[in-house]
Amino acid sequence: MESTTIAAVSTPPGVGGIAVIRLSGPRALEIADKVWKGKSLKNATSHTAHLGDIITPDDEVADQAVATIFHKGKSFTGEDTVEFSIHGSKWIQREVMALLIDAGAAPAAPGEFTKRAFINGRIDLAQAESIADTISAESRAAHRIATSAMKGELSRRLDGIRNDLITLASLLELELDFSEEDVEFADRNRLNELSDRTISDINRLRATFRKGKAIKDGIPTVIAGIPNAGKSTLLNALIEDEKAIVSDIPGTTRDTIEDTAEIGDVLFRFIDTAGLRDTEDTIEQIGVERAKTQLANASLVLWLIDPTTDIDPQLSLLQTLLPTLPAETTILPIITKKDLQPTPTANSKTIPSMIEISDGKNLMILPVIEISAKTGTGIDRLKATLTEIVTPEQSDTTIITNLRHYQALTATAEALHRIKEGLTTDLSPALIAQDLREAIHHLGTITGAITTDTLLQTIFSTFCIGK
Ligand SMILES: Nc1nc2c(ncn2[C@@H]2O[C@H](COP(=O)(O)OP(=O)(O)O)[C@@H](O)[C@H]2O)c(=O)[nH]1
Ligand SMILES: [Mg+2]
Structure with a gap:
């Protein structure tokens, strides 16, 4: 006290x-x-x-x-x-x-x-951390995740897993006390089963991290395409502000411009980029490099296609960039300037409703969204599509957004994998017990059943005064 x-x-x-x-x-x-x-x-x-x-x-x-x-x-x-x-x-x-x-x-x-x-x-440690998240939540979705953790949902789930492991550990320890007598208190099948169950439980939680973090910080959504495709106009339409300069001069946007907007309960971090092209202008070149860096970290890519100029090179450019995107990235091809007369290819005056791109191995068939950022046509439809893509599955309300928790879960899963391996190689109970204790330890650091002064110092020093 x-x-x-x-x-x-x-x-x-x-x-x-x-x-x-x-x-x-x-x-x-x-x-x-x-x-x-x-x-x-x-x-x-x-x-x-x-x-x-x-x-x-x-x-x-x-x-x-x-x-x-x-x-x-x-x-x-x-x-x-x-x-x-x-x-x-x-x-x-x-x-x-x-x-x-x-x-x-x-x-x-x-x-x-x-x-x-x-x-x-x-409160436990995970709840304490979620209080900071609740205060900094910028969208309904981020707020929902933080308050669920604040009320202890994450902690209850972790405590359940940890208690199962503790029961088994105590049986193993008991066995060690009677090691002379060659008895088995801890059923090996049960231990194996429990490890499997726990690993898949933990992996389910770990799988929510990327999305959870994106929801907390804003889903990184990169607007990309060739110069003059209408990227800056779309950014302004999505954030309902005139943040980016729009002009008919190709190469107007030379740096990345970011802003957030809450769409259907979720915060999106829209990133307008310099149009991708080979250029002699050194500053524009840096902008193009920055655009590529943003693409490499995108959850979502809005690939803007200008239908008033040949679309084939615009599709090949996307294809070339595909290998540099994270595997989980969702690509939305968007045809802009719907209010203008299209001349998409030399041979055709109609816009395709699907486009096909391939990363060398898999062929992706992506539906096309048509918009006019100038008149507003299709913007609501685009927003609805964005929300559909990112809305977390309702079945799993426990979502990890904290890197510390993610790392502790990973360490727990690793220890459990060692246990499974030890069971198949008839490892001595003493060593299995050691791994089990380690799994319990890592899990315990999340809710603070196990803590150190340094850890507490690190966590609470990021809070504001008065909280
Ligand atoms: N008619 C029409 N023009 C558009 C539309 N979107 C952008 N533009 C025009 O296309 C030009 C380039 O737009 P901008 O947003 O700067 O393109 P960016 O280079 O991709 O950022 C500007 O003259 C815009 O006014 C649209 O939906 N309809
Ligand atoms: Mg621009």
């Missing part, structure tokens, strides 16, 4: 209608009373709010405020907590903080309230 009482402004820096200062620790009520004129806060019931004045030691009123009381064991941190809602001027915030510190409180470190909630057993 911490002995200090900490205080911090929990609302964002700057001026607001009100600001909230939190005070948490064994002396919270006593310190609060020192700066308070009104009903005694120490004698107040938990979960009650009180109007009063915050006063200086000279009895001068610093602000009129509302104090909300939460008693030890019933508060977020698990400690006695007072939340002062004060007027949100910068001066009042500074003044009230100074008064609380004079009265015996210490300024809270980043994430210290949440860290105390963890240390006092109110």
Whole structure:
């Protein structure tokens, strides 16, 4: 149990209608009373709010405020907590903080309230991390994933897996104690079965990471194609702003331009790129290289095809780029400028409804979406398609978005694979038990059943002050 009482402004820096200062620790009520004129806060019931004045030691009123009381064991941190809602001027915030510190409180470190909630057993580590994710969520989908983890869904799933492993480990340990007598307490088939089940459970979770992270940060969606295909016009239409310069001069966009938009609950990070072509202009060349780097990290590629000029070279260019894209990347071919008369090839005046591209091994047949970013035709249809592609399967609500969790799951799976291998090679129970302990350890680091000071320091130092 911490002995200090900490205080911090929990609302964002700057001026607001009100600001909230939190005070948490064994002396919270006593310190609060020192700066308070009104009903005694120490004698107040938990979960009650009180109007009063915050006063200086000279009895001068610093602000009129509302104090909300939460008693030890019933508060977020698990400690006695007072939340002062004060007027949100910068001066009042500074003044009230100074008064609380004079009265015996210490300024809270980043994430210290949440860290105390963890240390006092109110939440586990994965839940604590998801609080930070909830605060930074920029779309309904990211928020949904974070709150599900915050409520403990991920933790419950991991605890279930870990408990199974612990049961088996204790049977194996028992066997080691009786090693003279050649008994088998831990059924090898069961151990093998459990390893299989756990590995596939863990792999299911691991498989959600890429998508989970993309949902959290915004799905990287690269808009690419030849110069003048209409990329910047489409970016502006999708983000509903005039962020990128549009002109009929090929090579106008020479750097990548990014912005996000929430479409159907999901945040997309749209990246407008320089048109791909061989160019003598050195700055444009750098832009083309940057476009290629973006493509190499894309979840989605909107490949824009200009139908007012021959489309065949535009399709071959896509084909050439295909091997540089991640295997999971989804490509959406989009024919632009639907409002204009197309001349797609020398021989044909009609637009194909499907295009075929091949990466050398597999032939992909992709449906074509036609749009006019200028008139808005097809933009809703494109948005609907984007949402369809990325909406997470409803069947699996537990999604990993945190690299630390992903790495711990990977290490757990590796230890389980060693167990399986050990079972087939009749490895000694002592060594199998060792791998099992390792699997349990790695899994435990996610929820914080196993932690170190350094780990806690790393996690909570990324939080903001006041959380
Ligand atoms: N008529 C028409 N012109 C378009 C459309 N989209 C883009 N353009 C024009 O095509 C030119 C190139 O557009 P821009 O977005 O800068 O292309 P980028 O080089 O691919 O970024 C500009 O003159 C745009 O106004 C469209 O849907 N219809
Ligand atoms: Mg452009």
